[in-house]
Amino acid sequence: MADPIYPCLWFDGQAKIAADYYCSIFKNSRINSENPMVVHFELNGKSFMALNGGPMFKFSPATSFVVECDTQEEIDYYWDQLGEGGKYSQCGWLDDRFGVSWQIVPKILQQLMGDPEKAPRVVAAFMKMSKFDIQALLDA
Structure with missing residues (x-):
């Protein structure tokens, strides 16, 4: 298991836009794979997933x-x-x-x-x- 635990960020149709935005800010960052539903990317070598999940859930400072x-x-x-x-x-x-x-x-x-x-x-x-x-x- 290369990256056994990584965060999944739930977006309302903006997963690719968000992943590109974060990759533009952090060095050593890149998009690893993408499809209309999911974008896998790395920030400073740490794995993330962005999901186009819809409007049901919002982010909170709790995370x-x-x-x-x-x-x-x-x-x-x-x-x-x-x-x-x-x-x-x-x-x-x-x-x-x-x-x-x-x-x-x-x-x-x-x-x-x-x-x-x-x-x-x-x-x-x-x-x-x-x-x-x-x-x-x-x-x-």
């Missing part, structure tokens, strides 16, 4: 994709690209133009949250943010 970024430039890039035409929220969360939820977070956040003295200040800082600001987290 989101986390994009860990090494630099502020990466955060800015993914925030702008994925958020275009969508909706921005708090603490690095956004819904893209298709309603899929993403968390654009700095990789260093795990380390900062692991420091018991710094963690409360970091949380207080990022609760005021929409898009994460790495320098503001480091300064907290």
